[in-house]
Amino acid sequence: MAGKRIHEQLKGLIFRAPVAEEVDAELKFHLEMVTKELVEGGMSPEAARAEALRRFGDVGAVRKECGQLGRAEQRERQRAQWLSELVQDVGYALRQLRRVPGFTLTAVLTLALGIGATTAIFSAVRSVVLRPFAWAHPERVMLVQESYRGQPASMSVGNYVDLKAGSHSFQAFAAEEFTGASLQEGENPERLSAGRVTHDFFSVFGVRPQLGRTFLPEEDAPGASPVVVLSHGLWTRRFGADPSLVGKSVRIDGQSHTVVGVMPRGFDPTASGEHVWLPAAFTPARRAEHDEHLLLVVGLLQPGVSGQRAQGELQSLQEEISRRFPQGNAERGSAVQPLSEAIVGDWSQQLLVTLGAVALVLLIACANVANLLLARGASRARELAVRAALGAGRGRIVRQLLTESLVLALLGATVGLALAWVGIHVLLASAPEGIPRLDETRIDGSVLLFALGAALLSSLACGLAPAVRAARSDLESVLRQGARGLSHGRDALRAWLIAGEVALAFTLLVGAGLLVRTALHLSQVDTGFKPEGLVIAQVSLPKASYETPEQITRALERILEQLQGAPGVTSAALSSSVPLGPGGGSNGMLPEGRPETQDQLINGRRRVVSAGFFETLGIPLKEGRRFTAADVGGAPQVIILSEALARQAWPGQRALGKHIGCCEMEPALRNKEVVGIAGDVRSQGPMSDPAPEFYLPLRQAPGKSWDWIDRTVTLVVRRSGSTADAITAMRAAVREVDSTLPLAGITTLEEALRASTATARFRTLLLAVLGIVGLLLAAVGIYGVVAYFVGLRTREIGVRMALGAKPADVLRMLAWQGMRPVLAGLGVGGLAAVWATRLLQASLRGVSPADPVALAAAMALLALVALLATLAPARRALQVDPSRVLGEG
Amino acid sequence: MPTQGKDRLHGTLDALVLKTLAAGPRHGYAISRWLRERSGEAIVVEEGSLYPALYRLARAGWIEPEWGTSDEGRKARFYRLTPAGRRQLQVEVEGFRAFVTAVSPILFST
Numbered sequence: 001m002a003g004k005r006i007h008e009q010l011k012g013l014i015f016r017a018p019v020a021e022e023v024d025a026e027l028k029f030h031l032e033m034v035t036k037e038l039v040e041g042g043m044s045p046e047a048a049r050a051e052a053l054r055r056f057g058d059v060g061a062v063r064k065e066c067g068q069l070g071r072a073e074q075r076e077r078q079r080a081q082w083l084s085e086l087v088q089d090v091g092y093a094l095r096q097l098r099r100v101p102g103f104t105l106t107a108v109l110t111l112a113l114g115i116g117a118t119t120a121i122f123s124a125v126r127s128v129v130l131r132p133f134a135w136a137h138p139e140r141v142m143l144v145q146e147s148y149r150g151q152p153a154s155m156s157v158g159n160y161v162d163l164k165a166g167s168h169s170f171q172a173f174a175a176e177e178f179t180g181a182s183l184q185e186g187e188n189p190e191r192l193s194a195g196r197v198t199h200d201f202f203s204v205f206g207v208r209p210q211l212g213r214t215f216l217p218e219e220d221a222p223g224a225s226p227v228v229v230l231s232h233g234l235w236t237r238r239f240g241a242d243p244s245l246v247g248k249s250v251r252i253d254g255q256s257h258t259v260v261g262v263m264p265r266g267f268d269p270t271a272s273g274e275h276v277w278l279p280a281a282f283t284p285a286r287r288a289e290h291d292e293h294l295l296l297v298v299g300l301l302q303p304g305v306s307g308q309r310a311q312g313e314l315q316s317l318q319e320e321i322s323r324r325f326p327q328g329n330a331e332r333g334s335a336v337q338p339l340s341e342a343i344v345g346d347w348s349q350q351l352l353v354t355l356g357a358v359a360l361v362l363l364i365a366c367a368n369v370a371n372l373l374l375a376r377g378a379s380r381a382r383e384l385a386v387r388a389a390l391g392a393g394r395g396r397i398v399r400q401l402l403t404e405s406l407v408l409a410l411l412g413a414t415v416g417l418a419l420a421w422v423g424i425h426v427l428l429a430s431a432p433e434g435i436p437r438l439d440e441t442r443i444d445g446s447v448l449l450f451a452l453g454a455a456l457l458s459s460l461a462c463g464l465a466p467a468v469r470a471a472r473s474d475l476e477s478v479l480r481q482g483a484r485g486l487s488h489g490r491d492a493l494r495a496w497l498i499a500g501e502v503a504l505a506f507t508l509l510v511g512a513g514l515l516v517r518t519a520l521h522l523s524q525v526d527t528g529f530k531p532e533g534l535v536i537a538q539v540s541l542p543k544a545s546y547e548t549p550e551q552i553t554r555a556l557e558r559i560l561e562q563l564q565g566a567p568g569v570t571s572a573a574l575s576s577s578v579p580l581g582p583g584g585g586s587n588g589m590l591p592e593g594r595p596e597t598q599d600q601l602i603n604g605r606r607r608v609v610s611a612g613f614f615e616t617l618g619i620p621l622k623e624g625r626r627f628t629a630a631d632v633g634g635a636p637q638v639i640i641l642s643e644a645l646a647r648q649a650w651p652g653q654r655a656l657g658k659h660i661g662c663c664e665m666e667p668a669l670r671n672k673e674v675v676g677i678a679g680d681v682r683s684q685g686p687m688s689d690p691a692p693e694f695y696l697p698l699r700q701a702p703g704k705s706w707d708w709i710d711r712t713v714t715l716v717v718r719r720s721g722s723t724a725d726a727i728t729a730m731r732a733a734v735r736e737v738d739s740t741l742p743l744a745g746i747t748t749l750e751e752a753l754r755a756s757t758a759t760a761r762f763r764t765l766l767l768a769v770l771g772i773v774g775l776l777l778a779a780v781g782i783y784g785v786v787a788y789f790v791g792l793r794t795r796e797i798g799v800r801m802a803l804g805a806k807p808a809d810v811l812r813m814l815a816w817q818g819m820r821p822v823l824a825g826l827g828v829g830g831l832a833a834v835w836a837t838r839l840l841q842a843s844l845r846g847v848s849p850a851d852p853v854a855l856a857a858a859m860a861l862l863a864l865v866a867l868l869a870t871l872a873p874a875r876r877a878l879q880v881d882p883s884r885v886l887g888e889g
Numbered sequence: 890m891p892t893q894g895k896d897r898l899h900g901t902l903d904a905l906v907l908k909t910l911a912a913g914p915r916h917g918y919a920i921s922r923w924l925r926e927r928s929g930e931a932i933v934v935e936e937g938s939l940y941p942a943l944y945r946l947a948r949a950g951w952i953e954p955e956w957g958t959s960d961e962g963r964k965a966r967f968y969r970l971t972p973a974g975r976r977q978l979q980v981e982v983e984g985f986r987a988f989v990t991a992v993s994p995i996l997f998s999t
Binding site: 022023025026027029030033034055056057058059061062065066069070072073076 | 916917918921935936937940941943944945947948959963964965966
């Protein structure tokens with residue numbers, strides 16, 4: 001009956017015919033009645049019909065108007081009815097749920113866990129990946145790099161100048177050179193990270209300063225009076241957000257700089273955490289320099305110009321440059337990509353993988369709730385049958401049940417949002433440093449919308465199958481037989497859900513297992529040096545007072561002398577860079593025995609080191625000798641290579657005693673003798689592979705190299721006492737030589753080693769937590785289903801035992817029945833895991849995605865937990881007293 | 890006043906229809922006949938306006954259509970006054986009374 005009504009409503013909604021038909025029938029009736037009246041008054045039928053029509057007026061217009069009004073009325077009535085039914089359904093659902101608080105609590109908490117976790121991770125993804133950058137035209141801001149042998153590389157000043165002059169694709173084209181700056185205000189001089197930028201740098205991003213202005217073109221010239229733009233962070237931290245700071249001067253690198261502006265909070269366009277910006281002010285000599293590739297270049301595309309077109313244009317300009325300046329420009333091309341992509345790139349993949357893992361947890365949660373709803377559907381069969389008998393159609397019952405799961409999901413989403421709020425705080429507190437924009441993660445409108453969407457989808461995912469099944473079951477037989485009318489043969493659906501849950505949990509666990517294996521592998525990797533007990537700090541010599549290489553080396557050697565005798569210090573050394581520390585630089589090299597052409601150059605990481613470097617860091621010497629005090633400027637030029645570089649330079653030959661050229665304008669001068677071969681070092685931490693490296697003695701460093709490294713070196717101390725003593729000794733040694741020099745980046749290499757694997761550990765932790773949550777949810781699901789089966793079969797078990805079945809037989813039968821879907825799930829999950837874990841490949845070290853150990857461990861763990869979840873309810877069934885069960889029958 | 894002319898016409902027709910149905914359900918033809926007879930043929934509701942008025946009143950929820958059988962045994966669409974319609978009729982009658990009370994002293998004064 002009700003079904004027919006719904007059918008008619010649908011028909012009225014989809015085909016408009018009924019309203020029009022009604023209007024036609026009504027008007028026809030009217031006209032016939034008038035005609036009849038006129039005929040009775042004595043007219044001929046034809047004349048009467050014509051008169052009736054004449055009196056009526058424009059039948060077509062009336063028909064049309066009535067049709068429109070009628071349809072509008074019908075639509076409004078349906079909407080009102082729909083709404084009142086929805087209110088009824090929600091009210092009914094709430095009453096029903098209140099009657100089963102245990103079920104409701106379990107379902108809501110399960111969904112809250114899934115929705116909360118998904119929402120928390122989504123909010124991070126949104127903040128880091130999806131949220132547009134706060135620039136005027138983020139889609140037009142490009143990172144412009146050179147490419148060297150297909151790899152993106154920094155740009156030389158000369159190339160930047162030439163590209164800027166030749167290119168028409170960009171509205172603004174600016175360069176930044178990362179550097180450090182010593183802020184000498186107040187008691188503690190502080191080392192800041194700084195960007196030397198061309199004056200149009202800020203216009204690329206279209207961000208206005210919060211105070212003052214950015215640089216004027218005339219300030220970006222050699223010899224101009226020094227100015228500085230501060231970051232919001234430095235302005236608040238060091239200057240108490242003093243609004244009158246603009247126009248005042250601050251002391252940086254021994255020189256007074258006028259503050260011209262303060263950028264707004266969060267302005268960190270290259271995600272490199274600069275504290276201050278200084279004008280680049282390239283000298284004519286640097287503008288003609290095509291060989292030192294140090295710049296980060298950003299450009300704002302002209303409106304309507306694509307990144308690809310700009311790339312094409314720059315590529316041909318670069319080829320022209322390579323012809324004119326072969327020195328340092330061989331094998332160089334152009335690489336243009338959106339800056340936002342470059343900043344977020346690495347993280348977007350990792351966050352999306354995490355979001356995928358969390359979505360698996362949500363799916364497991366949904367499968368669990370679906371199972372709960374199915375069990376409830378079976379016990380509610382009577383109630384539903386009564387409702388159907390009272391006139392509720394199947395559609396209406398499906399709707400009622402879906403409303404119930406929707407109410408559950410919305411309650412779950414509400415609790416889930418609270419969990420997400422907590423989760424975001426935990427995430428922010430435990431995440432490794434350096435994820436761009438993660439700290440801006442919060443619950444905002446779109447995150448709320450996401451949670452709502454997740455709730456809607458989960459209500460469908462967990463509610464649709466149970467609702468349809470409940471409505472489809474043979475209601476009459478249910479009424480006649482009661483709940484037992486549902487045979488267990490129908491519960492294939494529940495078994496499928498268990499299999500699916502197991503498969504999902506298995507995939508998660510395998511992923512977590514792979515990351516754990518990676519972490520174990522990393523903890524055993526030999527980094528090639530001994531980080532225990534090493535303390536490092538950077539010291540920078542301002543160019544104003546340390547102009548010549550002699551001044552620099554003299555100051556550095558005096559600092560070292562002070563340190564070597566200091567209490568708490570076993571040995572001390574310094575280097576342009578140390579493993580796991582900041583600083584860097586590499587050079588092309590030309591080994592003896594190779595033709596003197598650009599394409600024969602090999603590349604190595606350059607380190608300018610003091611004599612005690614290898615002993616202090618614990619880097620073994622494989623062959624030859626270390627540097628000594630005799631390796632000075634006038635003496636023969638010497639060099640020490642890492643094993644990897646030696647192999648690359650002279651494959652299959654002995655490197656010791658051979659000559660190699662590097663680091664000066666003409667590497668063709670193969671004048672450096674290889675006096676030692678050092679062990680390979682994993683400079684970027686255990687995740688990295690050893691790279692080719694070479695070492696030059698301090699006194700033989702090329703004069704220009706001090707400019708390349710901004711006169712900044714890293715002091716390394718192997719401590720005998722506490723870390724604090726070592727730091728005190730370092731401060732004292734530097735102060736003794738020059739009291740204006742700040743120490744920066746003081747840390748221990750053990751700490752740096754931990755930091756280098758922080759991201760990997762964080763991801764491992766995250767996936768392990770998700771895997772365990774998935775495992776627990778799956779266990780709860782299995783337990784619930786087996787308990788339900790056992791409940792249904794209590795009578796049968798009683799009969800079997802009365803007929804002499806042994807408890808072990810019954811237990812085996814129940815375990816087999818419970819484990820069957822689990823085994824199916826493990827099979828499917830194994831395939832899914834092998835496929836899904838390939839997404840983790842980039843995060844794995846020392847283990848392959850299809851690692852049998854991780855697969856087997858995950859499988860064993862899941863099988864064990866599943867068996868426990870199966871046996872617990874099965875054992876209870878054995879305690880049934882057969883006579884009592886039979887008596888009930 | 891001129892812009893309100895059509896509204897008043899609608900309003901008057903609506904009030905008449907509601908009044909007609911106050912005695913019981915009727916179909917469209919019966920309504921038009923009843924109006925004609927009751928007014929002594931003075932008011933001939935244009936049939937072309939009556940039906941849109943009926944659909945309009947139904948949409949407002951004042952009357953409710955229902956298929957039934959006419960006196961001659963034919964299928965016809967009957968309209969029944971809803972409780973909301975009964976209240977609306979009162980409003981219309983009061984409004985009309987107030988209007989007449991206000992206008993009469995002016996129009997009928999000599």
